[in-house]
Amino acid sequence: MNAADLGLPVDVPSTALFTDQYELTMLQAALRAGTADRRSVFEVFTRRLPEGRRYGVLAGIGRVLDAVENFRFDPAVLGFLREHGIVDEPTLQWLARYRFSGDIWGYPEGEVYFPGSPVLRVEGSFAECVLLETVxxxxxxxxxAIAAAASRMSAAAGERRLIEMGARRTHELAAVAASRAAYVGGFQATSDLxxxxxxxxxxxxxxxxxxxLLHDSERDAFRAQVETLGRGTTLLVDTYDVAEAVRTAVEVAGPELGAVRIDSGDLLLVAHRVRAQLDELGARNTKIVVTSDLDEYAIASLAAAPVDAYGVGTQLVTGSGHPTCSMVYKLVARAASADPKAPLVPVAKKSLGGKASVGGRKWAARRPDAAGVAEAEVVGTGPVPPELADHQLLVELVKGGDVVAREPLEAARTRHIAARAGLPMSAMQLSRGEPVLPTEYA
Amino acid sequence: MNAADLGLPVDVPSTALFTDQYELTMLQAALRAGTADRRSVFEVFTRRLPEGRRYGVLAGIGRVLDAVENFRFDPAVLGFLREHGIVDEPTLQWLARYRFSGDIWGYPEGEVYFPGSPVLRVEGSFAECVLLETVxxxxxxxxxAIAAAASRMSAAAGERRLIEMGARRTHELAAVAASRAAYVGGFQATSDLxxxxxxxxxxxxxxxxxxxLLHDSERDAFRAQVETLGRGTTLLVDTYDVAEAVRTAVEVAGPELGAVRIDSGDLLLVAHRVRAQLDELGARNTKIVVTSDLDEYAIASLAAAPVDAYGVGTQLVTGSGHPTCSMVYKLVARAASADPKAPLVPVAKKSLGGKASVGGRKWAARRPDAAGVAEAEVVGTGPVPPELADHQLLVELVKGGDVVAREPLEAARTRHIAARAGLPMSAMQLSRGEPVLPTEYA
Structure with a gap:
């Protein structure tokens, strides 16, 4: 895949090095031991949600599909591995031919998840699957992590507009992925080009x-902005005195002024004052955008304030207190030999300090109650009970190495809104609590 | 600069879109108003350290220099801006010729900083400087943020080895930058290829x-690993029973076994037991590596345990509770006209909710006491007092658009150790506290 397909401004010729070294050394050892070809099932799940969170939001599936497709060891990468003696020659030769040829099933992007939900299942030879763990x-x-924070913020914002403005608070490329995840979680726009x-x-x-500050007066600055961007622009009114700035803004742009932005002070109080002033000046349709370290709680606290849009930065791109999830990628079953017909044997690490896994290749379903509201996340091995057949969560994403489930980002966004709406009402509470659905093992 | 210079696996043909949209619309308005060419000084600083932290660690300067050099608007980027109507034709033409031609001074990478420290100063026309804010x-x-966490962990680890293992817990490219920052902050190695x-x-x-789990027995797995990676390898001993695994490990590899890794359970207790067992089996030189949600406090709590190396993931790459810093990029002075000889006028936003800035182009120095220990971060405008002349912190990084201060990463790492050593002893305390140096405005 070339740069244009993956999208500038970043060309990712290969994702193969977004990998912990041990994936490659385990490969080498398995190749030598004759166990590399054992059919294997890896699953991605989390043992717990971040403390107090009621549901998780799966985001990044589209990016995973890109990463799997582009997981190739080109000559530059192979040269690096050879030069640093990371793996031996037979392993390098194996890597040079690498192309994932297995199957991947998973929860579709935007879906919610709970502790134990098998959000991704990767099947193939041990060798081809183990390499994909890190990326x-x-x-x-x-x-x-970002989508979960975005979802809570969008629940708090209701119908009001949410704008992602966090690029400057996180790694420049994490920012691009964060914008994408925020969109899946319910944001409407981003400042990140x-x-x-x-x-x-x-x-x-x-x-x-x-x-x-560049201009000789606030009036000069507003005039410069309105002259070139039009009356529909958003003027920032808190550089000096807010009341004076609002007056100047409406004088310069007229009552058709698009919006004003408030970025400091007591937003609740200032928004009320600014709204009253705008109305008094006849600028009844001029909107109010607030920014300044907002999180889901601050957004909720402004529900009764005359605010039209929220710009959210730091707390969004850092997951509002939970910048990462604790998803793991675990071998849950593997064949007893390299024979393609050998049956799968469930495997799991023994419990020690809460790190136990449940062995076996799993299915998952979300069981609704009589009213159609979800009441349990059911995870099991073996055949799916008939009453859950229509409520299964995993879909086919990659078949025999080919991506079969690419979709527009909008689909994930729509799916998330529907999935959240199918949860018990308490999912939308911002207060700390338990996951809204219990996970049952069938 | 081409991909090879910047380094695979990621080719960054341009950093120009790692930019908030308003930078470009402000440019357009300033171009039209005739204010775009006013000579301007922007400074990067933070108003506060993360709560309880005693010093900040500046990292990323080398990456900033790369980003400034590669901040170019190529045809694909210009096409996007045109198609989406983000800026007008004259602005697009200006962008097509963009190349930063100003000067950048800053604290060198690895240096420590405090609230108000002007860690970067960008000078040039308003137009050329404002665009660089976001990236x-x-x-x-x-x-x-990562370097600060790494520095605290390295203070806690003392002479013991620290390995960055957090790639799977953060965005795949943020992970690469995190490894780099961790190295600056005192880590010795990374798992991230x-x-x-x-x-x-x-x-x-x-x-x-x-x-x-792939193998029929733990013994088979250990044998497979030792056969291909040698006796110096690190065997993971907590999949089933630790004591049995350690016994098997030494039987398979002999007393020359390089190391064992413990990834779960009560690390303090288990490390003591494993050390005693290894010693009893004659594997006195076999090292113990511990991993499992370590942070600086857990590292410190293991100081008396027989641990040789720490592998740190989640808490490192998420900044140990503080995944971002609150650095801002503020216009602090600008010329009264586009005349290159026009004097600079200090400018600052008026205080409202603690967001005030100190206007004027600044210098900074770290004043030592009689014993040579730092006692204050001194920040001022105007001439530098003679007694502080030799203690200035800003160095020239870019001159007339050319990078003049590229250095190997090792230099930043060495500088950090020296800078930290020059602070009062209390800097190394992990407990929450005030910044160890007061910031004085001269």
Whole structure:
């Protein structure tokens, strides 16, 4: 896949090095021991949600599919591995031919999940599956953390507009993935141009204090902005005195002024004052955008304030207190020999300090109650009970190495809204609590 | 700069879109208003350290220099901006010729900083400087957050080896930058192959539970690993029963076994038991590596345990509770006109909710006491007092658009150790407290 397909501004010729060294040394040892070809099933799941969270949001599936497709060891990568003696020649030769040829099933992007939900299942030879561990976990752990925060914020914001503005608070490429995950979680737009370029997310912008300070007066700055961007622009009104700035803004742009942004102070109080002033000046349709270290609680606390849109930065891109998920990638079953017909044997680490796994290749279903509201996440091995057949969660993503489930980002966003709406009402509470669904093992 | 110079596995043809949309619309407005060419000074600083932290660690300067050099608007990027109507034609033409031609001074990488420290100063026309805001902040806010956590962990670990193993817990490219920042902050190695490839950081690997579970017995797994990786390898001993695994490990590898890894359970207790068992089996030189949700406090609590190396993941790459810094990029002075000889006028946002800035182009120095220990971070405008002349902190990084201060990563790492050693002893306390140096405004 070339740069254009994956999207500039970042060309990812290969994802093969987003990998912990031990994946490659385990491969080498398994190749030599004759166990590399044992058919294997790895599953991604989390043992717990972040403390107090009521549901998780799966994001990054689309990026995982890109990463699997581009997991190739090109000459530069192989040269590095050879030069540093990381693996031996037979292993390098095996890597040079690497192309994932197995199957991947998973929860579709935007779906919610709970402790134990098998959100991704990767099947193939041990060798081809073990290599994907690190990059798959990087993507899902990061993107799902952001989407979970975004979902809570969007629940708090209701119908009001949410704009992702966190690029400056996180790694420049994590920011692009964060915009994408925020969109899945319910945000409407981003300030990050790279996210617009790469994923087609709507981009927006306002203005910074620097622009006002550059000019000889606030009036000059507003005039400069309105002259070129039009009356529909958003003027930043808290560089000096807010009341004076609002007056000047409406004088310069007229009552058709698009919006004003407030970025400091007591937002609740200031928003009320600004709304009253705008109305008094006849600018009844001028919107109010607030920014300044917002999180889901601050958004909720502004529910009764005359605010039209929230710009959220730091707390969004850092997962609002939970910047990562604790998803793991575990071998849950493998064949007893390299014979393709050998039956799968469930395997699991023994419990020690809460790190036990449940062995076996799993299915998952979300059982509804009589009213159609979800009441349990059911996870099992073996045949799916008939009454759950229509409520299964895993879908086929990769078949024989080919991606079969690419979809527009909008689909994940729509799915998330529907999945959240299917949960018990208490899912939307921001207060700390237990997961809203119990996970039952069938 | 081409891909090879920047380093695979990620080719960054341009960093120009790692930018908030408002930077470009402010540019357009300033171009039209005739204010775009006013000579301007922007500074990066933070108003506070994360709660309880005693010092900050500046990391990412080398990446900022790469980003500034590669901040170019190529045809694909310009096409995107045109198609989406983000800026007008004259602005697109200006962007097509963009190349930063100003000067950048800053604290050198690895240096410590405090609230108000002007860690970076960007000077040039308003237009050329304002565009760099987002990408500079992304890099410094992310990398410095990781380096600060790494520095605390390295203080806690003393002479013991620290291995960065967090790739799976953060965005795949943030992980590479995190490895780099961790190295600056005192880590010795990483498990992330991309970080080895891109930055030459030493890479290491052990083994995962999946490898043991793949085989018919733990003995088979250990044998497979030792046969191909040699006796110096690290065997993972907590898949089933630790005592049995240690016995098997020494039987298979002999007393020359390199190391064992413990990844679960009460690490303090288990490490003592494993050390005693290894010694009893004659494997006195076999090292013990511990992993499992370590942070600086857990590392410190293991100081008396027989541990040789720590593998740190989640808490490192998420900044140990503080995944970002609160650095901002503020216009602090600008010329009164576009005349290159016009004097600079200090500017600052008015205080509202603690977001005030100190106007004026600043210098900074770290004043030592009579014993040579740092006693204050002194920040001022105007001439530098003669007694502080030799203690200045800002160095020239970019001159007339050319990078003049590239250095090997090792230099930043060495500098950090020296900078930390120059602080009062209390800097090394892990407990929450105030910044160890007061910031004085001269």
């Amino acid at each position: 798959i976990l990087s993507i899902l752990n990061h993107d799902s 790279a996210a617009g370029f790469r994923y087609g997310i709507p981009t927006v912008g306002t203005s910074a204090h620097a622009f006002t | 500079i902040l992304s890099i410094l806010n992310h990398d410095s 991309a970080a080895g490839f891109r930055y030459g950081i030493p890479t290491v690997g052990t083994s995962a539970h999946a490898f043991t």
